[in-house]
Amino acid sequence: MNRDVVISGGGPVGLMLACELRLAGVDVLVVERLPEPDQTIKAGSVNLTTAEAFYRRGLLPAMDAVVQQNFAQIQKFLESRGGGPKAVPVGHFAGIMVTSDGVDFADPAFRDVGPAARVVVIQQQAVEAILAGRAAELGVEIRRGVEFTGFDADDDGVTVHLGDRETVRAGWLVGADGGRSFVRKQAGFAFPGTDPAITGRQALTELTGADALPAGWQHGPGGLYVHGPTPGRVLTVEFDGPPEDRDAPVTAQEIEDSFRRVSGADVRVTKLHSATRFTDNARQASTYRRGRVLLAGDAAHVHSPFGGQGLNLGIGDAVNLGWKLAATVHGWAPDGLLDTYTTERHPIGEWVLEWTRAQVALMRADVRTQALRRVVGDLLHTGDGATYLAKKLSGVLHRYPIEGEHDLTGRAAPDFAFADGSRLGEHLHDGKALLLDLADDAGLRETASGWAGRVNVLTAKCDSEPALTGVLVRPDGHIGWAREDGSTADLEAAMHRWFGTPA
Incomplete structure (x- = not known):
């Protein structure tokens, strides 16, 4: 076989997976x-569990510089609008903003969060650039500008067709x-869900007439x-159905017209960057694996961007x-190890779809929905x-269905602080599982x-x-035993x- 694995798609999800494999x-x-x-403008932040994934692979230093630059831009914008908020926003539900001053961060779910908590406001493009750099360091071959034209899968592997004439044989x-995954469609994955009812638009612009609008x-x-x-x-959201032509180029006039309709303000978009x-099309593959073909990220699930969960779900x-x-x-x-990918990730995808559907329902402008929105x-x-x-x-409530007596089993591992000054995330950079011997137990070490x-x-x-006296942390940071x-x-x-027969 020419390759162990071929990944179709070089966005953040494909690059993160490539780094994990290498x-x-x-x-x-x-x-x-x-x-x-x-x-194109996309996600502008990540949640805590995604930041923890980057932290566990040593990527926080590269992201910190971007985050600080973003905070400076936000502060400058807020000062131009009469000052910044008294507390940092932690997110929204259907546009109802919640700030940090109302959150009880002493809640056990936030214990031992560690330095990942500071990486939040970072654009998807910056994430992709950092992951591309790491993939190159690890020796991943990334072929851009190459059309994926088809594949033939059998029990032993997959023959991938690239461009007009090239084929690559791979195990997976x-x-x-x-x-709109080509791989998902050709492999025949079922993709049930709900049809779209709204049109949203997001843009980076230069505009006039918006200074008086509230933030x-x-x-x-x-x-x-x-x-x-x-x-x-x-960003605008209109409830008049999906766009007639989703693929047509988005123009400055379209953004201006939409912004005028929803705000009522006399705005002018002078430049579109x-x-x-x-x-709000919401669909999910019924399984994430069919034989030698697997799906990840938006290929496995699509939904509206409200709440910013798409990038997080894919990582x-x-x-x-x-x-x-x-x-x-x-x-x-x-x-059965590979099948636990669907078992563990599919329920979280289901939750995200439901979370975004609920927000669209609460965004409507009729009087009954507005009354519910106030409640x-x-x-x-x-x-x-x-x-x-x-x-x-933040994702801290996500738990995989892993059998075990301890309450931590199945949860993402807290970023334990050790007596030598190090933290758990610093010991996971190599991508391997880690067994924590917290009671100097020779029997535990012998078992491992x-x-x-x-x-x-x-x-x-x-x-x-x-x-705790012992904790088994899987390579993905989730606890398999405690x-x-x-x-x-x-x-x-x-x-x-989790790790098969002993060597």
């Missing part, structure tokens, strides 16, 4: 149709090629609009799939409501010795609550479950 020694080829990265094919999400006579929080950024349309797919596919390529994956707004501005929203948006090379062992002191009583019961079973 860390595990997999020969991977990324094929991207576009000759250059797409600079992953479609990370967006919401943040606003209801206007024709829909919803947002101006800011960065200079020239506008970047613009896109979106709808979560990549880090969950990467180590499992690598284990399968190397031949040590236990039975929901009152609830979200209570301490419990604000904390609930922050936990949902058969999986050397697949699972690292760290003996350390840690002041955690509860007082104890606080000094026992190694079920550890060997957990090692077999």
Whole structure:
């Protein structure tokens, strides 16, 4: 076979997956149709679980510089509008903003968050550029400007057709090629869901006549609009159905007309730097795997961008799939490991689709919906409501269906602080699993010795609550086993479950 894995799609999800595979020694080829990265305005932030994934791979320093630059731009824009907010926004639900001063960050769900919490406001293009740089460092071959024209899958692998004449034989094919995924369609994945009912537009512009408009999400006579929080950024939502031609170029006149309809303001768009349309089309593949073909990111699920969950969902797919596919390529994956990709990620995709559908329902302008919106707004501005929203948006409540006695099993690992001054995330840069020996237990280390090379062992002191004695952290940062009583019961079973037969 020419390659272990071919990934169709060189956006953030495809690149993150490629990095995960290369860390595990997999020969991977990324094929991207576009000759250059797409600079169209897209996601402008990531949530905590995505930031933690980057942190665990040593990517925070590169992202910090971008984040600081973004904060400076936002502050400048807010000062031009009469000053900044008294508290930092943590997110919104259907345009109802919630700020950090109402959130109880002492909630156990936020314990031991670590430095990933500071990486939030970063554009998707910046994420993609950083991941592309890391992929190049790791030796990933990325072929841009190459058309993916088809494939033939069988029990032993996939023959991929590129351009007019080239073929590549691979063990596995992953479609990370967006919401209109060619891979998903040709492989025959079912893609059920709900049809679109709105047209949204987002743009980076130069405009006049908007200085008097309030910042943040606003209801206007024709829909919803947002101006800011960065200079020239506008967003509109209209409830007159999907666009007639989704593929037609977005013009400055279209953005101006939409902004005028929803705001009622006499605005003029004098220059258009970047613009896109979106709808609330919400669909999800019924499974993320068919034989040797897998899906990740928007290829597996599409939805409106409200709440900013799309990029986060795709990065979560990549880090969950990467180590499992690598284990399968190397031949040590236990039975059923690759199928847990769908088992674990599909429910989170379902939640995101429901979350975005609910927001569209609450954005409507009829009097009944507006009455409901005021009730929901009152609830979200209570301490419990604000904390609930922050936990949902951050991803800290996501839990995989992993059997185990301890409450932490299946959850993302807290960023434990160790006595030597290091933190957990710093020990996960190599992409391997990590068994924490927190009670200097020779028996625990002996149990793990058969999986050397697949699972690292760290003996350390840690002041955690509860007082843990042993924790098995999978390569994706989720906990596969934990104890606080000094026992190694079920550890060997957990090692077999996730890392196969001992070498």
